[in-house]
Amino acid sequence: MNTTTSVPSKGLKATALGYPRIGPNRELKRALEAHWSGRLDAAGLQEAAASVRSGMLDDLALLDTVPTGTFSLYDHVLDTVVAVDALAPRHRRETELASYFAAARGDDAAVPLEMTKWFDTNYHYLVPEIGPETAFAAKPAKTVTEFVEAKERGLDARPVLLGPVSFLLLAKPSEDAPADFSPFDRLDDLVPVYVELLAALRHHGAGRIQLDEPALCADRTEAELAAVAAVYRRLGAEILVAGGYGPFGESLPVLLEAGVEGIALDLVRGRSDLEALEALDVSRETFFLAGVVDGRNIWRADLEKGAADLARLQRISDRVGVSSSSSLLHVPVDLDAEQELPEALFERLSFARQKLREIKAIADPEGSREARPEAPADWRDASVRERLAALDADADRRVPYPERQAAQAERVPLPPLPTTTIGSFPQTAELRNARAAHRRGLMIDADYKARMKAEVAAVIAEQEKLGLDVLVHGEPERNDMVQYFAEQLTGFATTAAGWVQSYGSRCVRPPILYADVTRQAPMTVEWTSYAQSLTEKPVKGMLTGPVTILAWSFVRDDQPLADTADQVALALRDEVADLEAAGTAIIQVDEPALRELLPVRAASRAAYRDWATRSFRIATSGVRPETSIHTHLCYSEFGEVIDAIAALDADVTSIEASRSKMEVLADLDRANYRSAVGPGVWDIHSPRVPAAEDMAEALRLAVDALGPERVWANPDCGLKTRRYEEVRPSLEGLVAAARAVREQL
Ligand code: GLN
Ligand code: ZN
Numbered sequence: 241m242n243t244t245t246s247v248p249s250k251g252l253k254a255t256a257l258g259y260p261r262i263g264p265n266r267e268l269k270r271a272l273e274a275h276w277s278g279r280l281d282a283a284g285l286q287e288a289a290a291s292v293r294s295g296m297l298d299d300l301a302l303l304d305t306v307p308t309g310t311f312s313l314y315d316h317v318l319d320t321v322v323a324v325d326a327l328a329p330r331h332r333r334e335t336e337l338a339s340y341f342a343a344a345r346g347d348d349a350a351v352p353l354e355m356t357k358w359f360d361t362n363y364h365y366l367v368p369e370i371g372p373e374t375a376f377a378a379k380p381a382k383t384v385t386e387f388v389e390a391k392e393r394g395l396d397a398r399p400v401l402l403g404p405v406s407f408l409l410l411a412k413p414s415e416d417a418p419a420d421f422s423p424f425d426r427l428d429d430l431v432p433v434y435v436e437l438l439a440a441l442r443h444h445g446a447g448r449i450q451l452d453e454p455a456l457c458a459d460r461t462e463a464e465l466a467a468v469a470a471v472y473r474r475l476g477a478e479i480l481v482a483g484g485y486g487p488f489g490e491s492l493p494v495l496l497e498a499g500v501e502g503i504a505l506d507l508v509r510g511r512s513d514l515e516a517l518e519a520l521d522v523s524r525e526t527f528f529l530a531g532v533v534d535g536r537n538i539w540r541a542d543l544e545k546g547a548a549d550l551a552r553l554q555r556i557s558d559r560v561g562v563s564s565s566s567s568l569l570h571v572p573v574d575l576d577a578e579q580e581l582p583e584a585l586f587e588r589l590s591f592a593r594q595k596l597r598e599i600k601a602i603a604d605p606e607g608s609r610e611a612r613p614e615a616p617a618d619w620r621d622a623s624v625r626e627r628l629a630a631l632d633a634d635a636d637r638r639v640p641y642p643e644r645q646a647a648q649a650e651r652v653p654l655p656p657l658p659t660t661t662i663g664s665f666p667q668t669a670e671l672r673n674a675r676a677a678h679r680r681g682l683m684i685d686a687d688y689k690a691r692m693k694a695e696v697a698a699v700i701a702e703q704e705k706l707g708l709d710v711l712v713h714g715e716p717e718r719n720d721m722v723q724y725f726a727e728q729l730t731g732f733a734t735t736a737a738g739w740v741q742s743y744g745s746r747c748v749r750p751p752i753l754y755a756d757v758t759r760q761a762p763m764t765v766e767w768t769s770y771a772q773s774l775t776e777k778p779v780k781g782m783l784t785g786p787v788t789i790l791a792w793s794f795v796r797d798d799q800p801l802a803d804t805a806d807q808v809a810l811a812l813r814d815e816v817a818d819l820e821a822a823g824t825a826i827i828q829v830d831e832p833a834l835r836e837l838l839p840v841r842a843a844s845r846a847a848y849r850d851w852a853t854r855s856f857r858i859a860t861s862g863v864r865p866e867t868s869i870h871t872h873l874c875y876s877e878f879g880e881v882i883d884a885i886a887a888l889d890a891d892v893t894s895i896e897a898s899r900s901k902m903e904v905l906a907d908l909d910r911a912n913y914r915s916a917v918g919p920g921v922w923d924i925h926s927p928r929v930p931a932a933e934d935m936a937e938a939l940r941l942a943v944d945a946l947g948p949e950r951v952w953a954n955p956d957c958g959l960k961t962r963r964y965e966e967v968r969p970s971l972e973g974l975v976a977a978a979r980a981v982r983e984q985l
Contacts, residue, residue, distance in 0.1 A: 252550070252560055252561050252562055252603040252604075253304040253305055253561035253562070253603065254303045254304050254305075254561065254562050254563070254596075254599045254600045254602075254603035254604075255303050255304060255305040255306065255307065255398065255529065255561060255562070255563045255599070256300065256303060256306075256307060256535075256563055256564045256567075256568055256595070256596060256599060257307060257310075257400070257450070257452075257482050257484055257504060257529075257531070257535065257563055257564050257565075257566055257567045257568075258307055258310035258400060258452075258535075258564075258566075258567025258568060258569055259296050259299065259300055259307065259310055259567070259568050259569070259592060260296075260568055260569055260571070260572070260573050260592050260740075260741070261292065261293075261296065261310060261311045261312055261569065261741070262292070262739065262741045262745075262747060263292045263295060263573075264295065264573040264574055264577070264737075265737070266739055266747055267288060267291065267292055267295075268288065268289065268292045268313075268745070269745040269746075269747060270288075271284070271285050271288030271289065272285070272313070272314075272744070272745040273745055276341070276345070282335065282337050285313075285337070289311070289313060290389075292311065293311045293386065293389060294389075296310075296311060297389070297390055297393060297395065299573075299592070299593055299596060300395075300596070301393070301395060302596050302597065302600060303596060303599065303600065304396060304561075304603070305396045305397070305398050305448075305561075306390055306395045306396065306397055306398065307397075307398055307399075307400045307450060308383075308386045308387045308389070308390045308397045308398065308399050308400065309382065309383045309386045309387065309399050309400045309401060310400050310567060310569070311386060313340065314340065314341070314344040314366075314744045314745075315344065315364075315365050315366045315743065315744065316365070316402060317365040317366055317367075317368060317402060317407070317410060318340065318343060318344055318353070318365075318366045318368075319382060319402075320368070320401065320402040320407050321343065321353075321366075321368045322336070322339075322340060322379055322382065323378070323379050323380065323382065323383060323401065323437060324376045324377070324378070324379070324407070324430060324433050324434075324437075325375070325376060325377040325378070325379050325433075326368060326370060326374050326376060327339055327343055328343070328353075328369050328414065330342075330349070330350040330351075331343040331350055331352075331353075343366065344366060344744060345744070352366070353366040353367055353368070353369065354366070354367045354412070355367070355743060357835075357836055359454060359457070359458075359485045359840055360485070360836065360837060360838065360839065360840055361485075361536070361570055361836075362740075362742055362748065362750075362791065362792060362836065363569065363570065363741060363742060363743065364742060364743035365410065365743075367410065367411060367412050368407065368410065368411035368412070368423070369411065369412060369413070369414040369415070370408065370411040370412075370413065370414060370417075370423035370426060371413060371414030371415075371416055371417040371421065372417060372418070372421055372425075372426075373414075373416075374414065374426065376426075376429055376430050376433040377433060378433045378434075378436035378437050378440065380436070380437050380440035380441065383399050383401060383437065383440075383441060384440055384441060384444050386399075387399045387441055387444060387446055388444055391444075391445060397446070398446075398447070398448055398449065398450055398480070399441050399446050399449050399450065400449075400450040400451075400452060400482075401434075401437065401449070401450070401451055401452070402451075402452050403434075403451035403452055403453040403481065404427065404430045404431055404434050404451075404471060405427070405453055405455060405456070405464075405467065405468055405471060406452065406453045406454055406455035406456070407430070408423045408424045408426060408427055408430060409423075409424060409455040409464075410455060411423035424464070424467070427467055427471065431471055431474055431475070434451075434475060435474070435475065438475065438479075447478055448478045448479070448480050448501070448502065448527075449478060449479055449480070450479075450480045450481075450482055450504070451475070451479055451480070451481055451482070452482045452483075452484065452567075453468075453481050453482065453483060453491075454482075454483055454484050454485045456468065456481075456483055456488050456491035456495075457483040457484070457485040457486040457487065457488065457489075457491075457506070457510065457840055457841075458485075458840045458841065459489075459841055459842050459843075460490070460491060465490065465491060465494045468491060468494050468495070468498070469494050469497060469498045470498075471498075472495060472498035472499070472500050473498045473499060477501055478501055479500050479501055479502065480500075480501065480502035480503070480504055480527065480529065481495055481500050481502070481503050481504065482503075482504035482529070483504065483505075483506055483510065484504070484506055484531070484535065484565065484566030484567060485506065485509070485566060485840055486506060486509045486510045486839075486840050486841060487506065487509070487510030487511070487512045487513045487516075487841075488503070488505070488510065488513055489512070489513070489516075489841070492513055492516055492517070492520075493516075493520060496520065496522060496523075496526065501526070501527055502526065502527030502528065502529065502559075503526065503527075503528055503529070504528075504529035504531055504563060505528060505529065505530060505531050505553075506531045506565040506566060507530055507531050507532045507546075507549050507565060508531065508532070508533075508534045508535075508536070508565035509536070509565065510531075510565075511549075514549060514552055514553065517553075517556050518552070518555075518556065522556050522557060523557075524556075524557050524558045524559075525557070525558070525559065526557050526559065527557070527559040527560075527561070528553050528556070528557050528559070528560050528561070529560075529561045529562070529563040530546075530549055530550045530553050530560060530561070530562050530563065530602075531563050531564055531565035531566070532545075532546035532549050532550065532562060532563075532565065532599075532602060533546065533562075533563070533564045533565065533595050533598045533599050533602070534564070534565050534595075534797075535564040535565045535566035535567055535568050535569075535570060535571065535595075536565065536566055536570050536571070537571070537794055537795070537797055538571050538572070538575075538589050538590060538591060538738075538752065538794045539588060539589065539590065539612070539796075539797050540587075540588055540589060540590040540594070540598070540612040541590065541595070541598045541602070541612075542611070542612065543598065543601055543602055543607075543608070543609045543610065543611070544609050544611065546562075546598075546602040547602055547609060550562060550602060561603070562599050562602050562603040563599060564595060564599060568592040568595060569740075569741065570740060571591055571592050571595070571740065572591045572592065572735065572737065572738035572739055572740055573591060573592050573593060573739075574591055574592070574593045574594075574737075575589050575590060575591040575593070575594050576593070577736060577737040577738075578735055578736055578737070578738065579736070580736055581733055581735070581752075582733065584613070584615070584616045584619075585733055585752070585754050587612070587613050588612055588613060588615070588754070589752075591738070615754075615755070615798065619731075619754065619755035619756060620755070620756050621730075621755075621756035621758055623758075624756050624757065624758055624807055624810060625756070627810060628806050628807065628810055631810070631858065634861065634862070635854060635857055635858045635861055636857050636861050636889070637857070637860070637861045637863075637865075637869075637889060638861075638865075639865040641889070641891065641914060641915045643865060644865045644866070644868075644891060645891065645915070645916075647864075647865040647866035648825075648865075648866055648867070648868045648891065650866065651825055651866040651867075652778050652825045652826065652868070654709055654710070655709065655982060656948045656949065656951075656982050656985055657939060657943075657948065657951050657952065657953045657978045657981055657982055658709040658710055658952050658953065658978075659707075659708045659709045659710070659952075659953045659954065659974060659975050659978045660708060660709060660710035660711075660712070660780065660894075660918065660952060660953075660954050661703075661708065661712055661954060661955060661958075661959060661971070662712075662828075662830075662872050662894060662954060662955060662956075662957050662958045662959070663712050663714075663715050663780070663782045663828065663830070663872070663958050664712075664714060664715040664718070664958035664959055664960035665699045665702070665712070665714035665715070665716070665959050665960070665967070666959055666960060666961075666962055666963055666964050666967060667716070667960040667961070671695060671716050674688060674691045674692075675688075675717075675719055692716050692717045692767075693770055695714065695716040696713045696714060696716065696767060696770055696771050696774075697774055699712070699713065699714030699716070699771075700713070700714075700771055700774045700775050700779075701774075702968070703775075703777075703971075704775060704777065706968070706971045706972060706975055707975045708777070708971065708975060709777065709778075710777065710778050710779075710780055710826060711771065711775060711777050711778065711779045711780070712771075712779065712780050712782060713767050713768055713770070713771035713779060713782070714771075715782060715958070715960065717767060721784045721788070721830065722750075722751065722784055722788065722789050722792040722793060723749075723751055724763075724784075725763060725783075725784055725789060726751035726753070726789070726793065727751075728759070728760065728761075728763045729757050729758065729759055729760075729763075729808075729811055730755070730756075730757065730758045730759075730760060731753060731754065731755040731756050731757035731758065731807070732751045732752065732753050732754070732757070732793070733751065733752045733754060734749070734751045734752070735749055735751075735752065737749075738750065738752075748792070750792055750793050750794050751792075751793045751794070752793065752794045753789075753790070753793045753794065753795045753796055753804065753808075754796050755796070756807055757804070757807040757808050757810075757811050758807075758811060759811035759814050759815060762815060762818045763815055764781060764782065764783060764815060764819065765781075765815075765818050765819055765822050768780075768781045768782070768819060768822070768824055769822045769823070769824075772822075772823065772824065778825050778826055779824070779826075780824075780826045780827065780828050780870065781816075781819040781824040781826070781827040781828065782827075782828050782830075783812055783815060783816070783827065783828070783829045783830070783859075784829070784830050785812070785829045785830055785831035785834075785855075785856055785859060785871070786805045786806075786808040786809040786812060786855040786856065786858075786859055787805060787831050787833055787834050787837060787852045787855060787856065788830060788831050788832055788833040788834070789808050790804060790805055790808065790833075790837065791833035791836050791837050792833060800851075801837075801851070802851035802854075802855070805851060805852070805855035806851075806854075806855055806858060808855070808859075809855040809856070809858035809859040810858060810859075812829065812859035812860075813858055813859050813860070813861075813862050816829075816859060816860060816862060816863060817862050817863070820862075820863050820864070820867050824867075825866070825867060825868060826867070826868045826870060827860070827863070827867065827868070827869055827870070828869075828870035828871065828872060829856065829859055829860055829869065829870070829871050829890075830871065830872045830873075831856060831871055831872070831873055831888070832872065832873055832874040832875075832957075834852060834873055834881055834884060834885070835873075835875060835878070835879075835880075835881045837852065838880055838881055842880075845880055849881070849883060849884040849887065852884060853884050853887035853888055853889075856871070856888045856890075857887075857888070857889060860888075860889075860890070861889075868891045868892065869890045869891050869892075870890060870891065870892040870893070870894065870918075871888055871890040871892075871893050871894070872893070872894045872895070872957075873885065873893065873894075873895050873896075874895075874896050874956065874957045875895075875896050876895060876896040876897055876899065876900040876903075876904045877900075877904075878895075878904065878907055878908075878911075882907050882908065882910075882911040882913075883911050885908065885911065885913060886908070886911045886912055886913040886914075889915075890915060891915050891916060892915065892916040892917070892918060892952055893908075893913070893915070893916070893917055893918065894917070894918030894919075894920065894952065894954050895917065895918070895919060895920060895956075896920050896923075896956040896957065897919035897920045897921070897938070897942075897956070898919075898920050898921055898922060898923040898930070898938065898956050899923055901938075901941070902919055902938055902941040902942055902945065904919065905917065905919060905941075905942060905945040905946060906945065909945070909946075915950070916946075916949075916950045916951070916952060917942070917946060917950060917951060917952065918951075918952035918953070918954040919938070919942050919951070920954060920955050920956030920957065921934075921935040921938040921939060921953060921954070921955070921956075921974065921977065922935060922955040922956060922970050922973075922974060923956055924955045924956050924957050924958070924959060924961075924962055925956070925957070927962070927966055928966075929966055929969045929970050929973070930970055930973060930974075931973065932972075932973035932974070932976045932977045932980075933977070935953075935973055935974055935977035936976075936977035936978075936980050936981050939951065939953055939977055939978060939981045940981055940984075943981065943985070948985050953974055953975075953977065953978040954974075955970070955971075955974070
């Protein structure tokens, strides 16, 4: 093992809030999957994990102070569950490692913890289950080990833990908790455990300890803020509180008054905190980390701007350091792995390793302030901008839903409760192999196309046999619902190894949206038309919506997201027009990420809803009244986006509903949603084949809530992760259920 000693810098202290932990070549993913499949024992897994951590420290050693404990075998929230000994009894196994993975992934004996989105990112954390009886105890082994590892290499190490306030605010009540119980009620019981964790770290020589409190970047009640003050008064000296997901806002004065020693500011998304601080009476002894290097995106930092923000902060305090705005968890490890990117793009990018150098450069008063190169002029496309400017009056459908509905029913007569699917059919290993061979140049275009067409034909035949009413082509040609489009639109680049952890061992490789977006040629028409040529039944066209394309890409930061969304929408609008011209009567535009981009703060949400729904309408409003627009969203708790769903103005919306027993229908009604709904009646996230009678019962509930003319029968989501052995009987049951309910109407 090589040891690196950090060189004390002459400028300010440079650090980062956290670092990618899956390994530059996804080494941890491979080790995890080998372990889960029984090919690697626990010791082997721990060895691989130690090697990934060692690699993290090799990189981080460039900094003056390195964060430790931001490694995780699966998820840092689950690590915190373990650190406070709050594993649910159903997840306790013979070894700690087995318990950990039982909670993360479930096993024959127990369902796993629920997984949900981490703030407005595409990372998913495991939701702790906390009840009135949960007994907390300090288990400092992981945090201490990782701290000591770094310290023994001679590094100035700063342990990082998820703070107690956020831990409880991110938790959900355990199943047996009384209805009025909230995990946050347990704060007073949890804080002493944190006191012990901190003491264990201090015992091993830790100085300043970072407590991540991302929940303070969201709106908080007075009572919560009062609790924050009490907690941080009690946790005492040498604590650095980090947020990382926007401004602290009203939490900022609370933290200052509680006397926390240090605060890590997100000066990329939370710059308003800087102004707030200038207006507050702040002790010059308060330590601030200026989070000026973006931990959420992959663009080179504006070093001059960073230095200027730093100077502002130095006018407020004598103790200032420089860091990333959030953990670097959300960006890929190393730009130097990318050899195929256009040069002008490469020069403007910065991944985690490069960001460490930027932090260092900003911290050093004599550091280079070289500006990032200007974007080349040909990244702008005047025609796209002119077309968008001219579109204004045309961005909505002209005819209201009831009239459209009548025209659509005349064009495509369908029985009540029409049956359909969400788009994808099982992606078999054989299909994936064909795609990989084609990508590597081992399969010529013509053979690849023939293979995909054969698959489309098979999927059409399956659906005809099953008796579905509205068919799909099955999406065999799509590697991913965003990347497929990114590869065909200008303005996007894809990376070779730009992996980012999504959850556990799962990583995604988001495309980079760097320039004005245009569509060169139709992207999907050939597949849809081919499918339609094989059947008398209507075949749905299938597109991914603008918000989802943005949410699952790294997006240019030189213009508002809204403007970029409109450009993507315009390209999709052309695709929709071509599908319609080719005779497609039903076009589905999926927006599963509509909720993901919802701003963390309520005050920013109305503006988001406006641009997000407008971009969807730009994509879809060019069609004639008799062409039906469907959309699909894959979750059931709409909460803050329920109005947005109505504002999409689609003719049919398919949603996840099977787990929530159709409750979502009442919510849609309250939001004045008046068009048709396809509430999912089959939970495709489970390998279980649903009983036809259960699906019929769900459909009856939907008919009661909406009336028969507004209900479609479909699964919760696409079928690409399922096997035909499950798909065939499930869809047979779904068709039978719809027929049974129809007969009773
Ligand atoms: N049409 C896509 C599919 O069926 C939708 C996927 C999604 O909602 N995430 O796979
Ligand atoms: Zn879905």
